Amino acid sequence: MRFALDLHIHTLLSPCAGIEMIPVNIVRRVQEVGIDIMAVTDHNAVGNAESVIKSALKYAPGLGVFPGIEVTSKEEVHILGILPSVESARKLESMIHSHLVNPPVKDSLAEQLIVDEDANFIRYEEHFLMGATDFSVEEVSDLIHSFDGIVIPAHIDRESFGLIYNLGLFPPDLEVDAVEVSKFAKESTLVNLRRLIPPDVPVLFSSDAHFLDDIVPPRSFLELMDKSFDSLKEALKNYGYVRNHKTGG
Amino acid sequence: MTFRELLGNLPLENLGDDFDLDKSPRGGYVGDLLSNVMRFAKEGNVWITVQTHINVIAVATLVGISGIIFPCGVEPPEETIKKAREEHIALLTTKLDAFTLCGKIYELGIR
Ligand SMILES: [Zn+2]
Ligand SMILES: [Zn+2]
Numbered sequence: 001m002r003f004a005l006d007l008h009i010h011t012l013l014s015p016c017a018g019i020e021m022i023p024v025n026i027v028r029r030v031q032e033v034g035i036d037i038m039a040v041t042d043h044n045a046v047g048n049a050e051s052v053i054k055s056a057l058k059y060a061p062g063l064g065v066f067p068g069i070e071v072t073s074k075e076e077v078h079i080l081g082i083l084p085s086v087e088s089a090r091k092l093e094s095m096i097h098s099h100l101v102n103p104p105v106k107d108s109l110a111e112q113l114i115v116d117e118d119a120n121f122i123r124y125e126e127h128f129l130m131g132a133t134d135f136s137v138e139e140v141s142d143l144i145h146s147f148d149g150i151v152i153p154a155h156i157d158r159e160s161f162g163l164i165y166n167l168g169l170f171p172p173d174l175e176v177d178a179v180e181v182s183k184f185a186k187e188s189t190l191v192n193l194r195r196l197i198p199p200d201v202p203v204l205f206s207s208d209a210h211f212l213d214d215i216v217p218p219r220s221f222l223e224l225m226d227k228s229f230d231s232l233k234e235a236l237k238n239y240g241y242v243r244n245h246k247t248g249g
Numbered sequence: 250m251t252f253r254e255l256l257g258n259l260p261l262e263n264l265g266d267d268f269d270l271d272k273s274p275r276g277g278y279v280g281d282l283l284s285n286v287m288r289f290a291k292e293g294n295v296w297i298t299v300q301t302h303i304n305v306i307a308v309a310t311l312v313g314i315s316g317i318i319f320p321c322g323v324e325p326p327e328e329t330i331k332k333a334r335e336e337h338i339a340l341l342t343t344k345l346d347a348f349t350l351c352g353k354i355y356e357l358g359i360r
Contacts (some may be wrong), residue, residue: 075302136302136326167304168283 003036004218007068007082008154008180008206011040012050015111015130018211022119023048023055029060029215032061039068041154042219043129044096046089047114053086054117070154071096071140072132078154079137080180081144084229088147095143102131109185110127118249141175150233152179153209156197157181157189170197178202178234183219202207202236250272250358252295252316252339259353261318262343264330268339274315276360279347283308290314297360298349301325306332314338318354319349 010017030038040049048219049067054061067089068082112125141151153163156179179197183205205219224231255261255271256286275293280286281300290296292313297320316339324342333340343350
């Protein structure tokens, strides 16, 4: 079956995301715009992933939600890890947290909210999520893979925290399952990027939504057996292609 | 002014015994975002950066950088040093911050 994907969505746990990014708002909007499978990817944290998964069961039945994380490498490159379970996401998170190098800046923690599926406050995340880890991009990739996760360098077309902008070239030893470009990337940008990345790596479009209005109709579609994590992983590995609505695939 | 002379004049440390220090850098560039360095650094420049990823050497080779100085006590990983040896790019480190380092090497005549 053909499923629409958006594997990069923040919640109110990310300091730079809007307070409206509570689980129920996210899952309803995501379903409304026609996305079948999403991932929760806060900066260096997974604290709201389970709540979004539970919220989907309650308020957006049928929507596939995977736990994920947007890790900041020591080169200040953003890399998405999509994980098979909340448990593996939590284990990965604890490794990430012990490698965050920046101490909290004043008042920053008050913006890092962990809530339940009905948006009741649970706690503040005490690690400063906007800082970087001391893991290189390769180490981030290996770490995510060690938890059977999917590795996707985020918004490689962008100037802030993008792989190509920060590192100039695609690192020769970096193992990825896909790369992400922003949902507004132009065809000319894609043509240029294609020449910079290994030929068999799928390119995914994601919203990187920080506010509800950032959640827009999907641009990436994959043929999957079902909405399971394993099917997604298989599809990225084997088919290695993504249709986008412009070229029609 | 060669890298060897820079070492003699400033609190720098050589990161490899076999680097060719008798090259003289022509001007310099400061930058940590490698795409920016690829665009704006010039052949023969000494490059000042806190970026230590192995891609630094690939970019230095593309541009024709003569040597790299890591400020703030930053030291690159072994794989970066190894690659620098292969590509004959001298690597130095210093406790000075980037601003102070630039000022001092500029004063010494590299510009
Ligand atoms: Zn990002
Ligand atoms: Zn993001």
